[in-house]
Amino acid sequence: MENNLLKGKKGIISGALDANSIAWKVAERAYEQGAQIILTNAPIAMRMGEIKKLADKIKAEIIPADATSVDDLNNLFSKSQEILGGKIDFLLHSIGMSPNIRKGLAYTDLNYEYYLKSVDISAISLHKMLSVAIKQDALNEWGSVVTLSYIAAQRVFPFYGDMAEAKAMLESIVRSFGYHYGKAKKVRINSISQSPTKTTAGSGIKGFEDFFSYAEKLSPLGNASAESCADYCITLFSDLTRMVTMQNLYHDGGYSTTGVSTDLMNR
Ligand SMILES: NC(=O)c1ccc[n+]([C@@H]2O[C@H](COP(=O)([O-])OP(=O)(O)OC[C@H]3O[C@@H](n4cnc5c(N)ncnc54)[C@H](O)[C@@H]3O)[C@@H](O)[C@H]2O)c1
Numbered sequence: 001m002e003n004n005l006l007k008g009k010k011g012i013i014s015g016a017l018d019a020n021s022i023a024w025k026v027a028e029r030a031y032e033q034g035a036q037i038i039l040t041n042a043p044i045a046m047r048m049g050e051i052k053k054l055a056d057k058i059k060a061e062i063i064p065a066d067a068t069s070v071d072d073l074n075n076l077f078s079k080s081q082e083i084l085g086g087k088i089d090f091l092l093h094s095i096g097m098s099p100n101i102r103k104g105l106a107y108t109d110l111n112y113e114y115y116l117k118s119v120d121i122s123a124i125s126l127h128k129m130l131s132v133a134i135k136q137d138a139l140n141e142w143g144s145v146v147t148l149s150y151i152a153a154q155r156v157f158p159f160y161g162d163m164a165e166a167k168a169m170l171e172s173i174v175r176s177f178g179y180h181y182g183k184a185k186k187v188r189i190n191s192i193s194q195s196p197t198k199t200t201a202g203s204g205i206k207g208f209e210d211f212f213s214y215a216e217k218l219s220p221l222g223n224a225s226a227e228s229c230a231d232y233c234i235t236l237f238s239d240l241t242r243m244v245t246m247q248n249l250y251h252d253g254g255y256s257t258t259g260v261s262t263d264l265m266n267r
Contacts, residue, residue: 004034011038012092014129028058031058041064067095087140088133088143107162127173141186148229149167149170149192153167153193159205192232192251195219195253217267228251232249
């Protein structure tokens with residue numbers, strides 16, 4: 001599928017940890033569509049070395065950055081512009097982590113240090129990226145920013161722990177910063193609320209496999225894959241969606257508006 005939707009565009013893609021990552025698929029698609037890309041991830045993720053394979057494949061440079069560190073982000077945006085030879089047209093924020101979930105702590109008994117970390121890594125990091133970008137004037141007019149969310153921002157999914165609050169906050173930052181960046185530079189900012197997807201972050205959630213198959217049966221189209229999520233991201237980075245901003249866009253095969261399915265009733 002090569003139609004050069006992103007020809008001549010320059011982008012920063014965060015969060016590609018391994019070949020299952022949603023960001024990995026987005027980077028591959030963006031490259032296929034003609035974009036020039038900088039990859040970034042937390043320094044600790046570099047140690048796995050997987051990202052280097054992706055970088056070689058898509059001819060991208062890697063700039064390590066902890067998305068909670070404003071210094072790292074300043075370096076990321078200035079170096080990216082240097083390497084790419086100009087301002088950035090699109091940014092993917094594909095970052096999430098909850099130490100409370102990692103340690104298996106119950107929602108009613110959270111560790112509050114961890115809670116702050118969950119929110120800092122999974123939500124405030126978007127604000128930090130955008131704040132650095134706007135101060136450096138690093139994004140081109142009509143640039144596009146996409147982040148990834150989950151429907152636990154709106155409804156209770158007991159296994160999703162403190163990530164529910166992180167996603168609710170993330171979606172709020174999308175709206176608030178979307179207003180300010182839209183007014184200032186016509187930059188658009190949206191979140192994609194994605195189906196459960198088999199990645200490191202997704203599979204780290206207790207009961208993920210069972211829930212994955214439940215969601216698959218409820219959604220009329222089935223769960224949306226990481227590949228189809230990447231396709232959706234490309235449309236949002238392209239010039240074909242210039243007036244879409246400050247939205248939380250469900251990409252879930254119809255899950256969010258289905259009450260019950262015959263597949264589930266029959267079980
Ligand atoms: N997998 C799912 O079921 C699902 C569903 C909806 C939304 N999402 C969201 O999609 C996004 C991407 O997750 P994924 O499923 O591709 O899993 P993933 O584990 O492949 O990606 C998560 C990424 O976050 C990065 N990260 C963690 N801490 C960081 C930090 N301090 N600085 C910079 N990067 C950091 C990790 O290194 C990793 O690359 C997340 O926001 C996740 O919540 C996932």
